[in-house]
Amino acid sequence: MKKSLADKIEQYLKVLIDRSEEKQIEIQRTELAETFSCVPSQVTYVISTRFQEKFGYRTESRRGGKGFVRITRFTISSDICTINDAEKFFQLINELEENKMLDPKESSMLKHIVLSVSSTLxxxxxxxxxxxxxxxxxEYLNLNQ
Amino acid sequence: MKKSLADKIEQYLKVLIDRSEEKQIEIQRTELAETFSCVPSQVTYVISTRFQEKFGYRTESRRGGKGFVRITRFTISSDICTINDAEKFFQLINELEENKMLDPKESSMLKHIVLSVSSTLxxxxxxxxxxxxxxxxxEYLNLNQ
DNA sequence: CTTTATTTGACTTTCTTTGTCTATTATAAT
DNA sequence: ATTATAATAGACAAAGAAAGTCAAATAAAG
Structure with missing residues (x-):
């Protein structure tokens, strides 16, 4: 298969993540775009198509001076939690967030709490x-319109 | 992460607060600005964006000669170990809401969910x-300052 | 040929930095 | 005591520096 630019950038980032101690990297979008001689939105494209939650990645970013994009690979260790249920739960939360029933903060708070509590069970x-x-x-969301 | 000037000042202040006995510091805006070779309003910017109530900080200040900015880190008084009934749990949530660490919606959502889940146990x-x-x-609130 | 994925670029939003002007307070001068 | 002065901190806005959005153009796959 001939590698598209998006593929190359994806691979580049994944190598960086694998090598990193914390399975987490921080890049500057503009800088990476320069490295690959492309427009910055190309980087956004790669990140949004290849580094989604469903593939086991989470991203955060900050705009403005000294801005960055942080990509974290999270591993749900299968022996601690039944991936199936956690995954379905996460899916539900994501859906609710997409449908604007939950704010990002509420969503991430719920995920954190449920994941944390579930690990004690x-x-x-x-x-x-x-x-x-x-x-x-x-039930709560129904009650509150 | 490439630290912005604002990040550096933030970190500096947090270290000072952590080291302090009372989890409270007093600084002079102009002096701190000089330390970091920036304009005083940069300090104001850092304080107003990073040391808000919702992050667990309170600030007071005085202008004029011998002026100062005082930053206090407030901690939730409830001892988490002893939270083992609905009443104490609700108390904690209320406290967090009063301290602006939780929005009203987040607060009522958590109450509803925990109450509902607990009724099945x-x-x-x-x-x-x-x-x-x-x-x-x-843990979540700490991680997200 | 149609559909899907990629690439590009113009425009928008967010966060940071800097500067100017205003408000407040302690202190010195009267 | 009253007033003036100097020493602060605050408010606000403009400029700068990233990242995000979105849609059009192009390429690849089916």
Whole structure:
């Protein structure tokens, strides 16, 4: 397969992430664009298509002077949580966020809390947690229009 | 991350606060500006963007001769270890809301979810839930300053 | 040939830096 | 005591420095 520019940038970033201690890198969009002699929005394109949550990456960024894009690879260690349920729960939250039922902060707060709490539970309790939180959240959102 | 000047000043102040006995410092805006070779309003900018109530800081100041800016880090008084019933949990949430660490919507959403989930649990699991959610929430709020 | 993915560029938003002008307060002068 | 002066900090706005958005043009895949 002939590698597109997007593929090359993707690979470049993934190598950087793999090599990094924290499985996390920070880049400057403009700088990276210069490295690959392309427009900055090309970098945005690569990040938004290849480094989504569903692929195990999270991104944050800051605009303005000394701005950056941070990409983190998160690994859900399969022995601690049943990927299936956590994943479905995350999916639900993401959907709700997309549909503007949840703000980004609310969304990330819920994810953090549920993930953290679930890690203290036994397998069957964990499953119950995802389920009951999802139902409670649904109920709350219905009650509040 | 390439640190902006604002980031550096922020970090400097946070170190000072952490080291202080009372989690409180007093600085002179002009002096600090000189230390960092910048205009005084840069210091104002850092303080107003990074040391807001929602991040757990309060500021006071006085103009004129012997003027100062005082920054206080306030900590949530509730001891998380003892959060093991609904009442204490709700108290914590209310406190966080008063301190602007949580919006009203976030606050009521959390209450609803935790109450609803807890109603499906046995007594000892319920205790555990309040406690682990409180911990996770605290962790989240700390991570996001 | 149609559909999907990539590339590009113009425009927008956010965050930072700097500067100017205003408000407040302690102190010195009257 | 009253007033003037100097020493602060605050408010606000302009300029600068990134990143984001969106849609049109192009290329690749089916």
């Amino acid at each position: 036994k397998d069957e309790d964990r499953q119950h947690l995802y389920n009951s939180v999802a139902r409670a959240l649904n | 046995k007594d000892e699991d319920r205790q555990h839930l309040y406690n682990s959610v409180a911990r996770a929430l605290n």
